[in-house]
Amino acid sequence: MSDAKSRTRLWFLWHSWLAMPIWAFLFFVCLTGSIAVFSHEIMWLFNPAMRASGDGPAMPVKALVAAAEAAVPDGRVSSVSWGGSHIAVEIRMDVPDGTSVSAWVDPVRGVVQGISSGASFQRFFRALHGWLLIYPIGWYAVSLLGIPLLGALITGLVVYKRFWRSFYRPRIRFSQGARVMWGDLHRVGGTWSIWFLALMSVTGLWFLVTVVLWDLGMPLGGGKPPVLVARADLPVVETAPRSDLDAILAAAFAAVPDMRLRRVILPAVAFVPAEVSGSSGQAPLLPDTIQVNPLTYQVMDVSGGFDRSPVHLTSIVMRALHTGDFGGLPVKLVWFAFGLLLTLLVFSGMMIWTKRTLRATAEWRRTRAAKETSHA
Amino acid sequence: MICRVLLLTVAVFLFAPAAEAHYPVCKCRMIDAGIVKCTGGFSDGSKAPGVVLDVISYDEQVLVKGRLGSDSTLSFPRPDQDFYVLFDAGPGQTVEIEHDSIK
Amino acid sequence: MRNLWLRGKFHLSALVILVPLPFLPAYFADKPLPHVAEIHRQVVAGPFSLGLVTEDQPPDRGAWGERIKEYTVTFRPGDMDTIRGVFLRVGKPRSLRTLGALAEGGAYEQHADVMLPDELSGSEDLWLTVETWNGTLHQAVVPLREILGGSGK
Numbered sequence: 001m002s003d004a005k006s007r008t009r010l011w012f013l014w015h016s017w018l019a020m021p022i023w024a025f026l027f028f029v030c031l032t033g034s035i036a037v038f039s040h041e042i043m044w045l046f047n048p049a050m051r052a053s054g055d056g057p058a059m060p061v062k063a064l065v066a067a068a069e070a071a072v073p074d075g076r077v078s079s080v081s082w083g084g085s086h087i088a089v090e091i092r093m094d095v096p097d098g099t100s101v102s103a104w105v106d107p108v109r110g111v112v113q114g115i116s117s118g119a120s121f122q123r124f125f126r127a128l129h130g131w132l133l134i135y136p137i138g139w140y141a142v143s144l145l146g147i148p149l150l151g152a153l154i155t156g157l158v159v160y161k162r163f164w165r166s167f168y169r170p171r172i173r174f175s176q177g178a179r180v181m182w183g184d185l186h187r188v189g190g191t192w193s194i195w196f197l198a199l200m201s202v203t204g205l206w207f208l209v210t211v212v213l214w215d216l217g218m219p220l221g222g223g224k225p226p227v228l229v230a231r232a233d234l235p236v237v238e239t240a241p242r243s244d245l246d247a248i249l250a251a252a253f254a255a256v257p258d259m260r261l262r263r264v265i266l267p268a269v270a271f272v273p274a275e276v277s278g279s280s281g282q283a284p285l286l287p288d289t290i291q292v293n294p295l296t297y298q299v300m301d302v303s304g305g306f307d308r309s310p311v312h313l314t315s316i317v318m319r320a321l322h323t324g325d326f327g328g329l330p331v332k333l334v335w336f337a338f339g340l341l342l343t344l345l346v347f348s349g350m351m352i353w354t355k356r357t358l359r360a361t362a363e364w365r366r367t368r369a370a371k372e373t374s375h376a
Numbered sequence: 377m378i379c380r381v382l383l384l385t386v387a388v389f390l391f392a393p394a395a396e397a398h399y400p401v402c403k404c405r406m407i408d409a410g411i412v413k414c415t416g417g418f419s420d421g422s423k424a425p426g427v428v429l430d431v432i433s434y435d436e437q438v439l440v441k442g443r444l445g446s447d448s449t450l451s452f453p454r455p456d457q458d459f460y461v462l463f464d465a466g467p468g469q470t471v472e473i474e475h476d477s478i479k
Numbered sequence: 480m481r482n483l484w485l486r487g488k489f490h491l492s493a494l495v496i497l498v499p500l501p502f503l504p505a506y507f508a509d510k511p512l513p514h515v516a517e518i519h520r521q522v523v524a525g526p527f528s529l530g531l532v533t534e535d536q537p538p539d540r541g542a543w544g545e546r547i548k549e550y551t552v553t554f555r556p557g558d559m560d561t562i563r564g565v566f567l568r569v570g571k572p573r574s575l576r577t578l579g580a581l582a583e584g585g586a587y588e589q590h591a592d593v594m595l596p597d598e599l600s601g602s603e604d605l606w607l608t609v610e611t612w613n614g615t616l617h618q619a620v621v622p623l624r625e626i627l628g629g630s631g632k
Contacts, residue, residue: 020489021489021492022492023489023490023492024490024491024492024493024495024496025492025493025495025496026492028493028495028496074556076559076585076586076587078585078586094585094586094587094588095587096555096556096587097587098553098585098587098588100585118507118508119506119507124506124507127506128499132495132498132499133498133499133502133503133506134498134499134502138498138499141495217541217542218421218542219419219420219421219542220420220421221417221418221420221421221422221423222421222422223398223418223420223422224422225418225422225424225426225427225465226398226418226465226466226469227466228465228466228467228468228469229467230466230467231467231575234563234612235612236612236613236614237612237613238561238612238613239560239561239612240559240560240561240562240563240612241612267583268559268584268585268586268589269563269564269581269582269583269584269589270563270564270612271466271467271468271563271564271581272583350489353489354486399547399580399592399594401541401542401543401545402543403543403544417543419541419542419543419545419547419592421542436573436574462576462577464576467564467578467581468564468566468578468579468580468581468582468583468591469580469581470576470577470579471594472577477597
């Protein structure tokens with residue numbers, strides 16, 4: 001065997017051994033991650049209360065809030081979220097036992113369609129995927145997978161000669177036995193998801209970096225000092241004045257006109273401003289947040305676009321690129337599809353491995369041993 | 377521990393980091409015989425340029441009324457009397473440092 | 480047996496999927512279950528009776544060397560209609576600007592990160608100040624060692 005061929009063989013073994021011993025874990029993380037991308041839509045599918053009725057002028061937000069508060073005794077609105085025209089408005093409320101519930105309100109009819117409590121499906125899958133429900137061990141274990149993933153990508157590109165042909169001439173042979181089929185699937189799927197593999201491993205390693213720095217006592221920072229309402233700016237009254245949500249939103253839209261609204265967080269504490277967040281047309285990866293005094297409706301701070309520290313920008317972009325949560329449903333669909341493709345890659349890799357690599361490894365060892373003997 | 381999980385979750389996954397919870401931190405030391413230098417910041421590693429830092433006597437007279445510079449620090453001559461440094465990022469976002477702990 | 484090990488050992492990473500299992504019940508409980516023991520106190524500040532909760536753990540040390548203890552304050556329905564905010568501080572506040580750490584969160588449960596002195600004599604008090612919308616302050620005092628957690632040091 002020539003040296004070049006032997007080197008290729010070694011790259012191939014590296015490629016196989018990087019993921020194989022942990023394939024099931026990787027498979028699990030890829031699968032839960034794909035589901036996490038689409039969790040909101042999956043919930044929407046199973047829970048009719050989350051569906052918006054359709055077209056028509058939306059009612060004022062204060063009418064939606066009034067409907068939600070009427071449906072939950074002693075419920076206090078803490079946030080209102082918009083997930084898109086097909087999803088009902090989610091009004092999150094604090095309840096007396098210290099937990100919170102979500103009321104799903106149709107924005108056109110102003111009717112509370114359902115109330116859900118406890119951890120949502122969405123948050124559950126995010127936690128299962130991100131840290132196996134146990135922090136920080138799970139967070140480390142999952143984000144460390146970025147290393148074998150990146151390694152598999154690089155070695156894969158070396159091993160698979162002229163991989164770019166799979167772009168314009170994808171070939172999957174289904175009739176020549178399982179090994180050939182899994183091999184073709186692995187190569188074509190791998191080629192098409194080069195960009196996605198690179199994205200997931202780099203953003204995944206970013207999550208590793210953030211947690212390592214955090215645990216070393218060197219948190220990244222990059223945020224602005226907090227914005228608070230001064231005591232002197234508060235009215236002296238007997239009971240807390242009611243804040244008008246529509247006026248808060250109007251103030252926010254006056255500051256960032258073309259924003260796609262995502263969430264308003266309403267403070268329970270007088271010194272904390274209301275926070276409106278959304279994304280504007282020009283930079284969907286970089287959400288805008290607007291802090292508004294909830295009583296005077298004066299805009300106290302606008303953070304958006306590139307007007308942030310480099311560290312802060314990086315965190316935001318990395319997170320958005322990892323989750324695919326920045327361009328609405330089309331982007332999510334792409335992320336979901338490629339997430340499943342990645343899951344399939346792990347599985348097909350394992351199938352190929354059991355059918356081929358064990359034998360190849362033994363052979364390579366034999367060759368090397370023979371070579372060493374002959375050199376001796 | 378639970379707080380950290382929450383914080384990290386919020387910081388990295390849920391929202392843009394603007395919404396994350398953190399508390400103010402501040403350290404002061406003598407840089408030469410008569411000058412105190414204070415550095416402010418936040419527990420998440422964020423800097424604090426422009427945040428108020430006042431030096432106040434024990435009878436509540438403001439001796440130095442200042443704001444941190446672009447490097448998040450402020451230097452001032454050490455007062456002769458007893459005093460405390462108040463790093464004040466807003467209501468409930470304060471750090472107090474007593475004069476006898478500044479060395 | 481040996482054959483089974485040879486063929487099966489690389490599927491063992493599937494066991495990682497068992498890791499989240501013990502945490503499932505806590506995750507789906509109506510109220511998140513505490514991971515560690517907690518200390519609970521009911522404190523009265525003027526017309527308000529508030530819950531004060533902390534983990535029975537020693538304070539954390541932050542990146543700047545500061546000692547930090549997180550406290551949770553709980554409210555009864557209607558309390559937040561008249562309360563602007565609740566502040567916590569070790570020792571009596573010397574002015575309106577130094578009421579201590581502001582508790583933040585929802586209408587029924589809020590959290591505050593309270594900075595502790597480096598050295599504790601054991602005789603310190605935790606001062607809780609309730610500021611109402613009409614500007615009145617109501618205070619409550621709890622011996623710190625009773626609500627510090629860990630060994631009380």
